[in-house]
Amino acid sequence: MKSYPFIPDREIPMDPQEGEPFNARAVACRLLRHSRNVALATIDRINGFPYSTVTNLSIEPDGSPVFYMSGLSHHGKNILADNRISMTLAEFNGSDVLRGSRLTLVGCASCLRDHERELSLARYRRKFFRATRYLELNDTLLVRMTVSDLFLNGGPAQYSDDLHLDSIRVSLRGAEMLTRHEEDLISFLEQNPDRLAPFLAKAGGVRRRWRLATIDPEGMDFASEDQNIRIAFNQRITTPEGLLRYLDGIRA
Template sequence: MSDDPAFEARKLIRAARSATLATQADGQPFASLVTPATAPDLSPLLLLSSLSEHTRQLRAEGRCSLLFTGAAEGPNPQTAPRVTLTGQAAPVPEGEAAALKARWLDRHPYAALYADFADFALWRVEPGGALLVGGFARATRLKLVELRPDPVAVAALEGAEPGILEHMNSDHAEACRLICTRLLGGAEGPWRMAAVDVDGADFVMEHMVLRLAFPAPVADAAAVRRALVAASKAARAAHKSNEG
C-alpha cells in the first residue's frame, strides 16, 4: 500500500464491481449485495430496484454504509484490504441522472438489459467518512475531508474527460489494447477507454471492464496524459518481452 491511505481507499472503492450495502429498518440491520460505480467526486452510485428490500429501507432511512473488499494476500481473508464507507443515500435528481447513469453502465455494461425497467432508479451515496483496513490489524479512519479527491482536480478532469476519451479511442486504440491485455490481464480484443477520473481510468470491451489505477492522483489532463503514456510504455515493454 502507498503512504496515502485516502488514495488507497479511493482505489478500492473505484475498482469495486460489487459491495455490501448495510441498511436498517426499525433498528434491525440488513445487508445486501449491490453493484456500485463512482461519480467523479467518489460518491458511490447504485442502480436500485424499488422492489428490493434495501431500497424500501433507504427510502425510510437514508443513512447507510458500504463495504468494499479487495483480494486477500493469502489464505487468511483478514489480509484482504477493505473500506467501510458511511453516508447518506438518496435518488439522483432527474437533471443529473442521465450522465451518471451512463457512467454507471460503463462499469456494468451487462445491466443495459434491465437498466431502463420502470422499477429501477439511480441512487447516490454522499460519503460521510470511511475506515480503511489495509490488511490484518491495519486500520485507518478517514474523515470526509481526507477521503474526498481534490475538488479542483475533479472539476478539471470532468471538463477534460470527453476529449481524453475521444483522443485515446480514436488515436490510441492500440495503446488501450496493450494496457488492457499486457498490464491488466484482459483478453485480446478492441478495448476502449470508458471513463477517467483523478485516480485512474476504466476500460471496457463488451461486458468486461478493467480498471487502471494511476500511481498517484492526477490534477489535470496533462497529468492524465503522463500517466497514460507511462502505462502505454510499460505495456509495450511487456509485449516485447513476451514476444521475445
C-alpha cells in the same frame, strides 16, 4: 483520534504500535476504485433492524460511490424511508477474507436526477456491460452515497484510525473543462485506441479488453467484464488538451 458521527468513540484509543505500518490511503483508494461489488446495509423501515444486500458499485470522478437500486426492492424501500446507509468493500479472492483489506463507508443516499443521472448512468453502463436489462426497468433508480466517515481494516495487524474523507476524494476544482468533456474524450479515445495503449501497457492491462469508464484530474478508471483497474497520472490534469498531451508524452 477522530470522532465518528454515527458510531460512538472507542473507550480506549487504538495504540498505533499494535498494528503494522502500511499505506492506508493507497489501500482505501485501491479498494474504492477496483471493487465492483459491495455489501450494502440499510435500516429496515418496519422493524429498524440492519438489512444488508449485495450490489454493484460505480465510482464518480470525485470518488463518490453510486449504485443501482430498484424502487420496489426491500432495500430500496428502506432507503426511500431512511437514507442512512453503509457499505463495505473487500478483497474477495476466494480465500480467507479476514486476511485481506476491508473498507466500510458510512453516509447518506440520494437519488440522482436529470443531467447528473444521465452522466452517472453512462459511467455505470461502461463498467457493467450487461446492465441494460435491468437499467431500463420503470422502477430503476441511480443512487449516490454522500460519505460521512470511513473505516479501514487492512488485514491482520493493519488498522488505521487517521483516514479522512479527503483520502478518497478527488477535487474537481479547476478541472471543469476536463469533466465537462469527459464523454467526448472517452468517445475520442475509444476511436483512437493507440493513444491509450502505452498508458495501459505501463499498468500491465493491455492484454485484457478494457473499456475506459471515467476520467478525473488524478487518473482514469477502466473496466473489463469482471474487473476494474485504476491508473493514476503522475501529475494533476485539468483540461482535455492537457490529457491528450500527457498521453502523447507516454507514446513518445
